[in-house]
Structure formats: C-alpha cells, structure tokens
Amino acid sequence: MKICIVDTTFARIDMARYAIEVLQNLMPDAVIVRRTVPGIKDIPVEIKTLMQREGCEAGMVFGWVGRSLVDKISYAVYSLALQLVQLELGRHIIDVTVHEDESESEEELYRIAADRARKHAENLYLLLRRPEELVRRAGTGRRQGYPDAGPIMGGYG
Amino acid sequence: MKICIVDTTFARIDMARYAIEVLQNLMPDAVIVRRTVPGIKDIPVEIKTLMQREGCEAGMVFGWVGRSLVDKISYAVYSLALQLVQLELGRHIIDVTVHEDESESEEELYRIAADRARKHAENLYLLLRRPEELVRRAGTGRRQGYPDAGPIMGGYG
Amino acid sequence: MKICIVDTTFARIDMARYAIEVLQNLMPDAVIVRRTVPGIKDIPVEIKTLMQREGCEAGMVFGWVGRSLVDKISYAVYSLALQLVQLELGRHIIDVTVHEDESESEEELYRIAADRARKHAENLYLLLRRPEELVRRAGTGRRQGYPDAGPIMGGYG
Amino acid sequence: MKICIVDTTFARIDMARYAIEVLQNLMPDAVIVRRTVPGIKDIPVEIKTLMQREGCEAGMVFGWVGRSLVDKISYAVYSLALQLVQLELGRHIIDVTVHEDESESEEELYRIAADRARKHAENLYLLLRRPEELVRRAGTGRRQGYPDAGPIMGGYG
Amino acid sequence: MKICIVDTTFARIDMARYAIEVLQNLMPDAVIVRRTVPGIKDIPVEIKTLMQREGCEAGMVFGWVGRSLVDKISYAVYSLALQLVQLELGRHIIDVTVHEDESESEEELYRIAADRARKHAENLYLLLRRPEELVRRAGTGRRQGYPDAGPIMGGYG
Numbered sequence: 001m002k003i004c005i006v007d008t009t010f011a012r013i014d015m016a017r018y019a020i021e022v023l024q025n026l027m028p029d030a031v032i033v034r035r036t037v038p039g040i041k042d043i044p045v046e047i048k049t050l051m052q053r054e055g056c057e058a059g060m061v062f063g064w065v066g067r068s069l070v071d072k073i074s075y076a077v078y079s080l081a082l083q084l085v086q087l088e089l090g091r092h093i094i095d096v097t098v099h100e101d102e103s104e105s106e107e108e109l110y111r112i113a114a115d116r117a118r119k120h121a122e123n124l125y126l127l128l129r130r131p132e133e134l135v136r137r138a139g140t141g142r143r144q145g146y147p148d149a150g151p152i153m154g155g156y157g
Numbered sequence: 158m159k160i161c162i163v164d165t166t167f168a169r170i171d172m173a174r175y176a177i178e179v180l181q182n183l184m185p186d187a188v189i190v191r192r193t194v195p196g197i198k199d200i201p202v203e204i205k206t207l208m209q210r211e212g213c214e215a216g217m218v219f220g221w222v223g224r225s226l227v228d229k230i231s232y233a234v235y236s237l238a239l240q241l242v243q244l245e246l247g248r249h250i251i252d253v254t255v256h257e258d259e260s261e262s263e264e265e266l267y268r269i270a271a272d273r274a275r276k277h278a279e280n281l282y283l284l285l286r287r288p289e290e291l292v293r294r295a296g297t298g299r300r301q302g303y304p305d306a307g308p309i310m311g312g313y314g
Numbered sequence: 315m316k317i318c319i320v321d322t323t324f325a326r327i328d329m330a331r332y333a334i335e336v337l338q339n340l341m342p343d344a345v346i347v348r349r350t351v352p353g354i355k356d357i358p359v360e361i362k363t364l365m366q367r368e369g370c371e372a373g374m375v376f377g378w379v380g381r382s383l384v385d386k387i388s389y390a391v392y393s394l395a396l397q398l399v400q401l402e403l404g405r406h407i408i409d410v411t412v413h414e415d416e417s418e419s420e421e422e423l424y425r426i427a428a429d430r431a432r433k434h435a436e437n438l439y440l441l442l443r444r445p446e447e448l449v450r451r452a453g454t455g456r457r458q459g460y461p462d463a464g465p466i467m468g469g470y471g
Numbered sequence: 472m473k474i475c476i477v478d479t480t481f482a483r484i485d486m487a488r489y490a491i492e493v494l495q496n497l498m499p500d501a502v503i504v505r506r507t508v509p510g511i512k513d514i515p516v517e518i519k520t521l522m523q524r525e526g527c528e529a530g531m532v533f534g535w536v537g538r539s540l541v542d543k544i545s546y547a548v549y550s551l552a553l554q555l556v557q558l559e560l561g562r563h564i565i566d567v568t569v570h571e572d573e574s575e576s577e578e579e580l581y582r583i584a585a586d587r588a589r590k591h592a593e594n595l596y597l598l599l600r601r602p603e604e605l606v607r608r609a610g611t612g613r614r615q616g617y618p619d620a621g622p623i624m625g626g627y628g
Numbered sequence: 629m630k631i632c633i634v635d636t637t638f639a640r641i642d643m644a645r646y647a648i649e650v651l652q653n654l655m656p657d658a659v660i661v662r663r664t665v666p667g668i669k670d671i672p673v674e675i676k677t678l679m680q681r682e683g684c685e686a687g688m689v690f691g692w693v694g695r696s697l698v699d700k701i702s703y704a705v706y707s708l709a710l711q712l713v714q715l716e717l718g719r720h721i722i723d724v725t726v727h728e729d730e731s732e733s734e735e736e737l738y739r740i741a742a743d744r745a746r747k748h749a750e751n752l753y754l755l756l757r758r759p760e761e762l763v764r765r766a767g768t769g770r771r772q773g774y775p776d777a778g779p780i781m782g783g784y785g
Binding site (some may be wrong): 162229232233236238239240241243244247248249250251252256277280284288291292294295296297299300301306307308309310311 | 322325326327329330348349350351355358359360362363366376381384387388391392394395399402404418423424428
C-alpha cells in the first residue's frame with residue numbers, strides 16, 4: 001500500500017515528519033511518497049497528480065495558514081480544492097492544517113502541530129485498516145492538536 | 158432499500174444513533190450502512206464512495222461544527238462538497254449539523270442534536286416514501302432542533 | 315411544456331402557490347410538477363433529478379433563509395449549487411428566496427414573499443415566451459418583493 | 472465574428488448600450504447577439520447556452536449588485552459561475568459589474584457604469600484582435616469606471 | 629519546455645518581468661509564452677486555453693487585488709478558478725498575487741511585488757527541476773515578498 005504526502009516550504013514546522021513516524025509504526029508495510037510545494041495553493045494539483053501517478057491509496061497534506069483575511073480566503077479555496085480532488089479520486093486525503101492564530105506562543109504552535117500530525121496519521125490508519133474502531137469512537141469528541149473535548153452525555157431531562 | 162450513514166469522531170454527541178432508531182421504526186425494511194470518519198471534511202468522499210459501493214438509495218451525514226471563523230469556513234466547504242456529491246449521484250443526502258455556538262449549555266446542545274437527528278430521519282423517510290406529505294407541509298415553518306416556527310398567515314391588508 | 319417547482323417545509327410562507335397562479339394564468343398550457351423538500355440544501359438535487367426525470371423546460375425554486383451567519387453560508391452554498399444545476403442542464407431555474415432579516419414584520423415578510431413569487435413567475439414566462447420584452451426592460455431597475463427602483467437617467471454632465 | 476451579450480432588468484442603467492456602441496465602432500464586422508434576464512443569477516446559464524447556440528467567440532455580461540451582505544454573496548456566486556462557463560467554453564466573457572455602494576450619487580454611478588462598459592468593450596476588442604497591445608499595457612494600472620491608477624515606478628532603493 | 633505566463637493591465641507593477649528574468653537564468657532552455665488580460669477574473673480562462681494551445685508544462689499568473697470587500701471576493705473566485713484549471717490540466721500554475729493593502733507605501737509594494745515574483749519563479753524552477761530541494765526545505769517558513777519566517781524549532785518541553 002502506498003500513501004502520498006504533500007507539505008509546504010511555507011509551513012514553519014515539519015509536520016510531515018511526525019505523521020510519517022506514526023504511519024511507519026502502525027503500517028510498517030506502507031510505502032510513503034513525499035513531495036513538498038511552496039504553499040497550500042500548490043498542494044491540490046500536486047497531491048492529485050502524485051496519487052494518480054504513484055497509485056496511492058490515500059493521501060495526507062500539511063498546510064500552514066496565516067492570520068489575515070487573505071490567508072483565510074486561501075485556506076477556504078485550498079480546502080475546497082482538496083474536496084474536489086478527493087471526490088474525483090474517490091480516496092481520502094487527510095488534511096492537517098495549523099493556523100498561526102491558534103496560539104501566540106511558538107512553543108504551543110509546535111505542540112499543536114506535532115500532536116495534530118500524529119493523531120491524524122493514526123486517523124488515516126484507522127480509516128484504512130480499522131474502520132470499525134472509528135465507528136466505536138463516533139460522537140466522542142476527539143480532537144487533534146488539543147485534548148479531546150469528550151462526549152456530551154445524554155439522559156438529560 | 159439501503160441507506161448510508163456517515164458521522165464523525167469529532168462530534169460530541171452520537172447523533173446517528175437517534176436517526177437510526179427513527180429510520181428503523183419508519184422503514185423496518187431498510188438496511189443501514191454506517192461509517193465514521195474523523196471530521197466533517199472527511200465525510201464527502203466517504204459518503205460518496207460508500208453510496209456507490211453499497212448502492213445506497215439515500216444518505217444521512219452528521220456534522221459537528223465549532224465556533225471559530227475557521228470552523229465556519231470548514232462548514233461551508235463541507236456543505237458545498239455535499240452538494241457536489243448529491244448532484245453527481247442524483248440522490249438525497251440529508252445533512253444533520255450541530256454548531257457548538259447554538260447554545261452555551263451542553264444539555265441544550267444535546268437536546269438540539271437528538272431532536273434534529275430524529276426529525277431529519279423522519280424527513281428522509283418522507284422524501285423516500287411519502288413525498289406528497291412533504292408537499293402538504295410546504296411553507297409551514299418546520300424546524301429541526303427547535304420548535305417549529307410555523308407558517309406566517311396571509312390575508313394581510 | 316413542463317415547469318418543475320421545488321420548495322421547502324422550512325419556509326414559513328407557501329410562496330409556490332402564488333407563482334403557480336401566475337404561471338397558470340400566463341401559460342395555461344404549461345404542466346407544473348411540484349415537489350417539497352425539508353430545507354434549501356435539499357433543493358438542488360431534487361430540482362435537478364426532477365427536471366431530468368420529468369423533462370421540464372425550466373424550474374422555479376423557493377427558499378427561506380434565516381438571520382444567522384450559518385444561514386447565510388447555507389444560502390451561498392445553495393445558490394452556487396443551483397448555478398451548477400442550471401449550467402449542467404442548460405435550463406433556467408428561477409430562484410425566489412426570502413431572507414427573514416428583510417423585515418422585522420411578519421406582515422411585511424408575507425407581502426415581500428408573495429410579490430417576489432408572483433413577479434418571478436412572470437419573469438419566467440418572459441424568459442420562456444417573450445425574451446424580446448426582457449430586452450426592452452434592460453437596465454430599468456426592476457425589483458421583486460419591493461417596488462421597482464427604476465432606471466437612473468443618463469445625460470448628466 | 473459573433474459576440475454574445477447578456478444583461479439584466481435589475482440593473483438601473485442600460486450599460487450594454489455603451490458597450491455595443493464601442494464594439495460596433497472597433498469591430499464593425501462583429502455580429503452582436505443580446506439577451507436580457509431578470510438578475511445576475513440568471514446570467515450564467517443564459518450566456519452559456521446563448522454562446523453555444525449562437526457560436527459566439529466571446530461574451531460580455533452586465534451585472535448590478537446591491538449593498539447588502541446577501542447581495543455580495545449573490546455576486547460571489549455569480550462571479551464563480553461565470554468562471555465555470557468561461558472554463559467550460561474556453562472563451563472570454565468580460566464581466567462589467569457595478570456595485571451600488573460604489574457611490575452615493577446616482578450621477579456618479581451613471582458615470583462609472585458607462586465608463587466601465589465602454590472601457591471593457593475596448594478590452595474585449597484588444598483580447599480578440601490586438602493581444603500584443605495588452606501585453607504592452609501589462610502592469611500599468613488601468614481602471615474601468617475610474618481614472619487609471621497608473622503604474623508604480625520601480626528603481627527604488 | 630514551455631512556460632505560460634498571464635498577467636493583467638490592472639496591476640500597477642510589471643511583475644512578470646522579474647519572474648521572466650529569473651526563469652531565463654535558471655532554465656535557459658525554457659520557452660516563455662506571455663499574454664496579458666484586463667483583470668484577474670480574465671486570467672483563468674486565458675491561462676487554461678493558452679496552456680492547452682501551447683502545450684505549456686507549467687504556468688505563472690500575476691494578480692493585483694484592491695482593498696475592498698468586493699476585491700477580496702473577486703480574489704477568492706479567481707483563486708478557486710485557478711485551482712480548477714490546475715486540477716483539470718494536472719499542471720502547476722504558480723500564483724503571484726499582490727494585495728494593495730499589504731502596504732501603505734508604493735515603494736514597499738514595489739519591493740514586495742518584485743521579490744514575490746522572483747522567489748516564486750525560483751519556486752517554479754524547483755518544482756519542475758529540483759523537487760528534492762523543496763522537500764529539503766519543508767517546514768522551514770519560506771516567504772515570498774517578505775523575509776522568511778523561518779522554522780519554529782522543536783524540542784520544547
């Protein structure tokens with residue numbers, strides 16, 4: 001099985017590294033193909049053509065988004081393009097994005113980014129190999145980059 | 158008849174459970190196929206490929222959206238991708254989304270989520286089996302998650 | 315000639331009724347096919363498959379949109395999906411939408427909705443049967459739901 | 472050569488008139504085909520089917536957009552749909568849009584609208600017949616509806 | 629190898645010039661095909677048809693965006709259309725956009741524009757000829773138009 005990964009030189013943290021570690025642990029048989037592009041707007045065409053050329057079963061992409069309105073517009077466009085690629089290929093592409101305004105602290109941003117990359121790598125593993133475990137986790141408030149929010153318990157009133 | 162359901166581990170309430178109860182009551186003959194993905198951006202490709210693979214006549218998806226601008230952007234992208242899937246498949250996919258900022262109270266969020274899931278399950282039943290009943294309800298201000306707003310009566314001036 | 319109509323149970327006014335009256339007056343030969351769905355996000359796939367199945371030459375859809383940001387996002391998504399359907403079918407689908415924040419008064423909302431539905435039904439008739447009359451009205455500031463704004467006269471300076 | 476034009480009855484100024492004058496002056500051999508629709512959301516399907524049916528080499532569309540958030544959403548949707556039409560047809564469709572909030576003065580709006588229509592008609596001529604002239608004007612800050620902003624000169628520092 | 633370039637007469641700086649210099653230095657064998665259109669909304673169809681007609685292996689486009697909400701909407705639409713073109717062609721189109729509100733100073737805008745054009749030309753070269761160098765730069769916080777932000781170092785806590 002092949003997994004395609006695309007990240008950027010714009011990002012300030014090498015998130016893919018953390019994801020690759022997890023993927024190799026959980027799926028030692030997986031072959032990982034990695035490319036890097038300048039920014040998020042270059043990712044969709046790269047991941048699409050890479051997955052087609054390499055025959056990847058799934059993808060992971062790593063984005064980094066600034067604080068301004070224009071940055072958020074770019075994120076929206078990027079995110080929609082990723083949807084189009086997934087729908088055309090009929091394959092999952094897990095999107096790991098960190099927004100610079102998630103924290104004022106570089107230390108905290110680093111922690112968020114590494115945690116998000118690792119947990120989403122695990123999510124990709126579950127999607128590919130253990131979908132029944134995801135069903136067991138339905139509605140349980142899992143988070144990536146932050147502690148889980150946890151489920152809201154019913155039985156009120 | 159088969160109905161495909163996709164929800165998330167991000168959601169804090171297992172909404173699909175309530176919908177499935179209603180669907181099984183109203184359409185005991187329906188076969189329900191359920192998958193769970195990490196977050197809403199993973200839903201469109203999952204519901205599309207699931208419906209194609211399983212031959213589902215209709216779909217239901219359950220999303221949970223946070224309070225931030227980025228969350229709302231993700232919701233917009235998700236929502237548009239769901240439109241694309243529906244248009245391509247020519248099949249209804251009922252979208253049950255709860256936004257965390259609908260209430261400050263977890264108890265109230267729970268109530269909204271369960272009610273919305275149940276009522277939209279009934280809506281799906283009506284779409285599939287009793288479309289004439291929906292026409293009878295046209296313009297009557299039905300709500301899911303909240304009490305019906307009801308019709309605005311004419312005959313003014 | 316067949317015209318397809320889709321409206322919602324979410325709407326608080328049965329706008330389609332007013333449009334159908336006008337259409338039947340202006341085009342007594344037209345056959346009208348009507349369906350109702352829960353909310354605006356269910357309209358695009360319904361109008362598309364209905365028009366294809368019934369061979370409708372044109373469509374009319376009736377939406378009702380709340381006041382919140384999420385409501386406006388849903389409207390944007392809905393509106394774009396309607397564009398995609400029209401472009402794919404190569405047929406007009408006239409969109410009659412009322413936004414709850416157009417007025418604080420239910421009486422006024424009712425007036426807006428009925429007027430908009432009627433005038434857009436006339437517009438559909440003109441598109442289908444008297445396109446030259448629309449050209450005569452180019453740039454004349456016509457409004458639906460409100461009094462016409464009228465043309466801005468040239469000849470300044 | 473044929474050029475297709477679509478405008479609206481919603482617009483308060485007959486902008487197409489000014490564009491047609493310029494087009495006929497600059498390309499006396501061009502055949503102009505004109506249609507009018509109610510509002511901007513009706514333009515994309517009309518210009519697409521018109522250009523296909525008439526075999527137009529290029530298009531011009533004339534929109535008028537109000538001040539509200541909903542108006543701006545409609546503009547965004549309209550604008551994106553025009554992109555889709557152009558990409559599908561592989562032909563330019565010049566978009567002349569006036570926003571009512573460009574000026575408080577009707578006189579000024581009129582001036583903006585007529586100037587924008589005329590200058591964009593000239594732009595269409597340059598695209599079709601003199602592309603090398605456009606390259607000569609690259610980065611020179613041309614405006615339509617307003618005076619040219621002009622180039623920012625280099626050689627700093 | 630051919631590279632297609634499209635810019636605008638709306639832009640106030642001839643950014644393409646700086647990019648072409650860099651491209652010719654780094655890839656003396658590359659043939660550059662350049663067109664200019666009025667504004668950013670005219671770029672997607674131009675770059676698409678140009679790349680198809682000329683058989684360009686990659687593209688560069690140069691946009692200039694004003695300060696208003698309408699300008700940002702146009703940018704979003706433009707940016708999404710560029711995604712669609714890239715996905716359809718399966719080729720990179722590097723987008724060099726300058727927003728007028730990036731600086732109050734024309735001198736600074738000029739510096740941003742020239743630097744961004746040059747650095748993105750180098751990026752295109754790396755994408756086409758030295759993809760392994762881009763992987764080496766993954767997560768290093770490269771910027772175009774501004775000094776590099778640099779990587780955030782790990783090893784915290």
